[in-house]
Amino acid sequence: MRTAVRAAVRSALPALTALAVLVVPAPPAGAAPEPDCTADTGPYQRELEAHLKRPVDGVQSPADCAAVRAFQRTHRIKPADGYAGLVTYRTMVAVAARANPNADGGCPVRPHRVTCVDLRRQLLWVQRDRRVLFAPVPVRTGRDDEETRTGWHEIYWRNKDHRSTLYDDAPMPYAQFFDGGQALHGRPGDLYAHGGSAGCVNLSVPDAARLWDLLAEGDAVYVWGTKPGTDG
Template sequence: MAGRQGTGPTARVAVIGALLALAGLQVPRAAAAAAEPASACVAGTGPYQRELEHYLGRPVDGVQSTADCHAVRAFQRANGVPAAHGYPGLATYRTMLVVTARPDPNAAGDCPVREHRVTCVDMDRQLLWVQKGDSVVLPPVPIRTGRDSQETRPGWHEVYQRNKDHVSTLYGTPMPYAQFFDGGQALHGAPGSLYGGGGSAGCVNLTEPDAKRLWDLLAEGDAVYVWGTKPGTED
């Protein structure tokens, strides 16, 4: 006889979380914490400890506790962070920035509002979104912009060439869903993680699924606006 499926509060919250995940919605913090299993969580203090503690409503002391670890791990699992082990590292912090920006990515007004589509590239937060007027037509996604000496060029640009299966003539590396906007710099997919290597060679790297979504949305002549400074690079 099959074991009876759990029907307690934790099980119910887990089901709610699964339904929200299928709908593409973030699991609320309280629900994520309630759904977190009681298995050991032993990840140590991370470089973004205070930022995650503040966001998750934990005591902000910069030191990982068991409760902190469980809260961070619940957030990671709810938002698809790879290797969800409770460590407050760069990938988790960058995911937090995406989640925080979703309600209104242009709250600070840094990306000019126009009647036509504008692809907004925020190098300060390493985020990209697309807006048309006051409407966000592509929610914020994580990106990786240029490293020192190969910075992504700020200012107004426009998509002047598109190549779905482009391969870099300089580096011989794939650039799927490439949309060039300025002197060889492009919006394109990047295999692997966006969170290592110190930056791109000037392009705006996206995950391949996000690059495809952007490809399906944009066309030649679309506006691109870039501003800010990538963390870790010189002003």
């Protein structure tokens, strides 16, 4: 009897082996290899190299490119191509300022909310006393001869869906007016197109929406410094 069983098992082995080969799943395909980073040297190469703790020589290398591309992906900058351009640089300035945006004391410290607009660094944040309520974000302020007015201001009117009555019905979402027609507002599309605004403080639309939810009429706005490339 045992001999017969052993013989039956031996005769079935080829079929069982073939079946096992059929049911074993194929190994999962590996992730696609990371494409080479080939962007050229950008106008803000040295600044990005310093921020990312790369050798600061102002010349793009494959490792520099990969580091810039990783920074872009982390901060959702598109395209994430490793090029050290203006959008990436402005984002870097905001990120670098997060630990203490008012380190140089440019924005007065008050017991109430103050929206701080630093023209030199093109940054905006909100503070109460020394506590930051709205972390610094990049902005676009007035171009030469249409500079954003400096000093103390107050938000006097808000319109979530405002459109410009002066500039071809241009959309100004989440507009918060603070001085003679100048407003904090979102700018759809390229935040840095045309070199500057006509005096308003432009933010990305998502940043403008978050700022809208924080501020109210009567809130203080303080603007100081000089935007690079302008006379005042």
